[in-house]
Amino acid sequence: MDNNQIELLGDNHVSTSVETPLRPDAFEKSDSEKIKNIQGHFSNIMEELGLDLTDDSLSGTPYRVAKMFVKELFYGLNPENKPKLSTFENKYGYKKMLVEQNITIDSSCEHHFLPITGIAHVGYIPKDRVIGLSKINRLVAYYSHRPQVQERLCLQILTDLQETLGTKDVIIVISAKHLCVSSRGIKDKNSLTTTIEYGGSFDDIAVRNEFYKQINNFQPNNLNV
Numbered sequence: 001m002d003n004n005q006i007e008l009l010g011d012n013h014v015s016t017s018v019e020t021p022l023r024p025d026a027f028e029k030s031d032s033e034k035i036k037n038i039q040g041h042f043s044n045i046m047e048e049l050g051l052d053l054t055d056d057s058l059s060g061t062p063y064r065v066a067k068m069f070v071k072e073l074f075y076g077l078n079p080e081n082k083p084k085l086s087t088f089e090n091k092y093g094y095k096k097m098l099v100e101q102n103i104t105i106d107s108s109c110e111h112h113f114l115p116i117t118g119i120a121h122v123g124y125i126p127k128d129r130v131i132g133l134s135k136i137n138r139l140v141a142y143y144s145h146r147p148q149v150q151e152r153l154c155l156q157i158l159t160d161l162q163e164t165l166g167t168k169d170v171i172i173v174i175s176a177k178h179l180c181v182s183s184r185g186i187k188d189k190n191s192l193t194t195t196i197e198y199g200g201s202f203d204d205i206a207v208r209n210e211f212y213k214q215i216n217n218f219q220p221n222n223l224n225v
């Protein structure tokens, strides 16, 4: 696709599925090979912008950016980095709603490679298995550390949790700020994007309302997103 086609496509780009679009050879190279190659590519970008890479402050930037992409911002592309989601038997028979709220979202927009920051709230109604609380936060972090669109991020977390927990009774709400909206383009500093995905019992508005009531009770004063 050339740049004119991208301009024409505008907002009409359709995502193919809930899966992140990856090349078949995505993990044939090692992380260190990728870092080395990206370092070279990023040097070229900086040079093209007219920056002097012999300057002390700039000389380490291509390596820093490459390492940051592979090991930090986008570690969630590699399934090897997926957290182990150990579940255990619901021995205590807790069958009501569990809410894990105010989970940090630190992600990146796949259209501009700019930050998406915000919070997520996850609720589920346990069946036979329950999950360690921190595993929910880890799963959110894992799927966030990819180039993302918020809708797909929300769906990836939902479908994974439904599978892991063996129940459709899961809900996720994400409210986030997109720097591509606040710091460039329209430059709207205040708008937030909220996505809500759910299944099973949460199709019932009364059950959803119970969840919304809970997350509204404990909103931090300053969302800091």
Ligand SMILES: Nc1nc2c(ncn2[C@@H]2O[C@H](COP(=O)(O)OP(=O)(O)OP(=O)(O)O)[C@@H](O)[C@H]2O)c(=O)[nH]1
Binding pocket: 006, 007, 009, 010, 011, 109, 110, 111, 148, 149, 150, 151, 178, 180, 181, 184, 185, 186
């Ligand atoms: N649906 C969705 N859109 C997103 C997300 N993150 C960024 N976008 C949008 O993706 C769109 C890309 O549109 P284009 O018109 O191709 O890009 P652009 O010219 O940079 O658009 P402007 O931001 O309007 O200047 C923009 O409207 C972004 O706001 C996201 O998580 N979900």
Ligand SMILES: [Zn+2]
Binding pocket: 109, 110, 111, 112, 113, 114, 178, 180, 181
């Ligand atoms: Zn963007």
